[in-house]
Amino acid sequence: MRPISFSIEKEHPGSLARAGVLHTEHGDIKTPAFVAVGTKATVKGISSAQFSELGVQTIIANTYHLYLSPGEQTVEKAGGVGKFMGFSGPTMTDSGGFQVFSLGEGFGKKLSKFLPENASQEEGVSVYNEELATSHGKLAIVDEDGVSFTSHINGSLHRFTPERSIEIQHALGADIIFAFDECTSPAADYEYQKEAMDRTHRWAVRSLAAHRQNFEKNKQQGIYGIVQGGRFADLRIESAKTLANMDFDGYGIGGSFSKADILGILDTVDRELPKDKPRHLLGIGEPEDIFIGVAAGIDTFDCVLPTRNGRSGGIYTNNGKLLVENAEYKEDFSPLDTECDCSVCKQFSRAYIHHLFRSKEMLGPTLASMHNIYFLTHLVERIRASILDDNFEKFRDEFLGKYKR
């Protein structure tokens, strides 16, 4: 008996969409589900005490960040990442594979996971820490055995291998851990993408072995393998097939996509993955993309956008996104989203939150993040309900019709 198991409640006839329950030792996750990102054992700006009110069933923390601070041993002594942050529900940890990209090829550049539409890559350079960027160029260097990181905090040198990532994730103690992978730049060419994918497969074997070898942890934590292959459909399929043969407890789909064919790629990928195992789409979370993911059989999503946007006043509403800091909301005393039932919308106005942002009061980002998290978790909850009610497409079309007006 594995520590996590997945049961499908309902499969949607017209697509790969399904509604299910992901069982863990810390509770069930009703899927599809939105996973709040809690990189450093905190969903930025939001207390774990608010999770249930916000519809947060589960969070995903980060191996690299918690390893650097406070150190995985501290988290282990605390009783694991969930207990450490005062959350009793299910948790996940990402392996640090994304940092191979964000501190490597992505460092100092304005690159997202998505390949821009008419992309000439490497355009704007926005350096957050110019000194670090110029002295190191990039902070992550990949080789066959693993990745060498220069800490973005103090420049110290660190080494991650698949075995080390798993060891740290054992200490962090989340219910679901991820194999150590290489998240490539969306700008990477086919040749490099294939090379990185093959390496990720070798690392997947090692990650899985490292986990299964640890008797104790193997009984407590489930492990997901991560499909790579970038924007190339044939690589994606190859990756999915390869990983499907490895008997992971679930599958993550990582890396970059081109906006145009994300649906097609996800759809074919998920057809290669075992149907009865949960699939997590890493780092994707715009409402449009979530519908696409669900239709392609994704069960869980995580994304920084609700909190990152929230921190700078970007608000999700049923009628699209708005920037609450904009002048037009100065005296708009309506709630952020008139159709939202969250505690923020019940109690506060756009004008007030606008004022908080203008005055640089920390409550502004907090309220905005709370609303956004609620918005996303409940959007996915509504999607789940629509699958159970057999009207997924209808709900999708209605929602997007309004949202994208």
Add this chain to the structure above:
RNA sequence: GCGUCGGUGGCAGAGUGGUCAAUUGCAAUUGGCUGUAAACCAAUCGCCCUUGCGGCUACGUAGGUUCGAAUCCUACCCGGCGCA
């Protein structure tokens, strides 16, 4: 009243004869963010237009010197400080 220092774009504050419509910060306006290097980043920020190494008006006010003035001179107005 005398002396002295100073008056620059919404604010603060650079500039002290040409490449200055004027550095920089803040404010303002708008946009971006997809496994968090992010409470962040970017663009715009005198007026006009056919958006150009374009035209016009600008550095307290009015004159003057000069090929050329935010920068030099004179007078006046206003403010700080000192002395009466």
